[in-house]
Amino acid sequence: MGDTDTSPDFVDGVRVEWARTYPHVDTSPIEVIGRVNRISSLALHQLDRALAPSGVTRVEFEILCALARADRPLRASEVTAVTMTSGASTTKHADRLTRIGLLERLPFERDGRVVLLQLTPAGRDLVDAELPSRIERDRRLLDGLDEHERQALADLLRRVSRNAEASGS
Incomplete structure (x- = not known):
């Protein structure tokens, strides 16, 4: 067992x-x-410090990550839902990410009023560069826990997460 x-x-x-x-x-x-x-x-706080040299904020990085995980371009409302930011915040951050070349807006074929968000190659490069470091920092937070303890903790936190999601709806 891990550290007690x-x-x-x-x-x-x-x-x-x-x-x-x-x-x-x-x-x-x-x-x-x-x-x-x-x-x-x-x-x-560690993530904020690590992202500072890249020039993107944590929220902007979360938007880029949401798009990097998706198998298709996303509507702004979909990005808002997965990042748990406000619609206005998503729009503001998407505007900035577009200006600095990390994100692009695409027309939605079925509805011209809807805009899709997609990573640019530079946005993908930023996620590719930063995500492994973020995962490694998270891994270090779990130092001293063996695989069984990590799984038990994940299972317990999943139950708490479901309670939080159910009470928030």
Whole structure:
């Protein structure tokens, strides 16, 4: 099995502070959700720093990644749905990505009012260059967990993710 270090972390400190301030409130959900949020914040901060030299923001990179994963050009509304940004934000970022040559807009054959978004070769090159580094940073976050522990964690988080998605609809 992996490392069983149970020394206190940032979230443990937060729970102690809440217990002192609100002793009657059960803050046990922070054990999980607080850590998920903290890990996400730290990972996204690392991604921001890594992307800085490329000149694209994290949201712009997520848009490029959504298009890179797709097997076809996507409508802006489809990009909005997978990146969980607002429609206005998607449009703003798509405009900038088009101006800097990473994205192109294509007419939709069935409806001239609809525009499709597609990576340019330069956009594909950027994703090809940055994605492996992002995956490696994520892999390092899982250091100390064996394959069984990683799978168990993924399974548990999948259940929490489904709960979040169900409560958000």
